[in-house]
Amino acid sequence: MMPQSSRFSPQKGMLTRHLECKSLDPQPIDKIYLSEAFPQIDLPQRIKPPENCKSPARIAVASRDDRVRQTYFSPQAIAMKKLKKKLRAKFDNIIGLDENLTYFTYPNQRLQDEAVSAKLLKEFTMLAESGKRSGRHDTEFAAYICLGIIHDNEQDYTKAIDCYMCAYLLSENMGNKAFQALSCNYIGVDYQLMSSINKAYMYTGHFVDANNVSLEKALLFHQKHLEISNGAGKFVAHLNLGLTSASLNRPSEATWHYQEGLRFAIANNSKQWQSLAVGNLGLLACRHNDAETSLACIERHLQHLELLHDRSGEAYAWFLLGQIALHMGDYDRAVRSLDHAYRMSKEIGELSMMKQYSCYVGAARARLRMKDYIAKVSCDFVHVTD
Known part of the structure; x- marks a missing residue:
């Protein structure tokens, strides 16, 4: 028998630890956290499962770079x-x-080693069956959530949704609103991710398909999440509903959800949440040619990112400000903003973003010089005619 790799050791005894866990207490309303340490705008957001769920690590969302x-x-x-x-x-x-x-x-x-996945799937399937037989529904629920996360890490969203649906139905029978909300959040996000499979590298708010069935299903479960949740959980639901509505080409509904999300973020005094809500609102306005609103929102978004020390987010915000300035015809400001984004991405080692930003810097400088050239030619023409 081959010796087991040391990388499997963090998962060793997972089944034992879950069986020792007597109950799975829901997180307090003010202790609901997002899965990502530095969540990105224009992406669906997941709620972090309770600590005593002892779930496997979720593979981080791909960075912009x-x-x-x-x-x-x-x-x-x-x-x-x-x-x-x-x-x-x-x-x-x-x-x-x-x-x-x-x-x-x-x-x-x-995204995850197949041997690791197979081992974990076997463990958590046994755990779900054990919890079901013994009537320990908290343990059974945790096992379904863990199985879903493993399938998510494999990008097998169909199987992940099946596991989260089992968790949702179980939590509904238990009458546990917090667990229902968690399940709805995960199902809705997976339907969003499924909507653009084979159409883009991954789902972002840039994807628009007014007749997409997966997006309609995502909207349904995010709406359920909104109805079930209290307080802070409603922020995540509004954010995801805004993103889904925008992808279904319903900008008015998306705007309302982002505004409601911002209200909850302010009520909870969370700079991170305010940054996400106002950033998404600014992106939506930018895509619908509302330069004034998008400029105000992205500037506010940048202020929050500076307080949060999210350097990658700051670089992207400067890029967006440059794009808005280009649209408004303010080429001088566009060059300064885009050059700032370029230098920041170079400092933090985001080489692909740096290449992309450098292209836009060149385009902005060309437009600025063309503007100056046209002004000079016009001036010379006036002198000649005089």
Whole structure:
């Protein structure tokens, strides 16, 4: 028998620890935390499970730098770009080329070692069955949540939703509102992530499909989460409802949810939550050409990020300010903002973001020089005519 790798050791005894856990107390309203230490705007947010759930670690969401690298600078992305160029040159009017080739551009990547996953799935399946037989519903619920997280780490969202649905139905029979809210949150987020599979590297608020069935299901479960939750939990539900509504091309509903989320964030005195709500509101306004609202929101978003010391978020906020300035025709401010984003991304080692920002800096400088050139030519023309 092969010796077991030392990386398995953190999960050793998982079943034993769960069986020793007598009850799974829900988190107090003011102790609801997000799964990510530095959550990103434009992405769905998950609630962190209770500490005594002892769930496996959830693999962190890809950073903006990772997403840009995979989308534009990875070997797969570069090869696919060349292939599309060749196909368009050889064949005229290829219908659905991008959609049909996206599956190969963004393959379902195994984010977790398969041996680790198999071991954990076996343990937590046994735990769920044991809890069911003995009537220990808290333990059974925790096992279903853990199984869902393992499937999420494998990007197998269909199986993850099945596990979270088991957890939801069980919590409904238990009459436990906190557990129902947690399950609804996880199901809704997974439906959001499923909505853009094979269409983009991963789901973000940039994805819009007014007739997407998965997004409609996500909306349903986030609405249930909103109805069940109290206080702070409503913030997460509003944030996810805003993102889902925007992806369904319902900007008015999205705006209302973000505003309600901001109200809850202010009531809970959370800078992080205020940053997320106002940042998403600014992005939505930017995408619908409301420059004045987007500028005010992103400036406020940047202020919160500086207090939170989220350097990656700050760089992206400066980039957004540059984009808004470009849209408003303020090229001088656009150059300054985009250059600031470029230098910050270079300092923190986000090389893919740095490459992307440098392109926009060049475009902004070109527009600024063109503006000055047109003004000079116009002035010379006036002098000549005089």
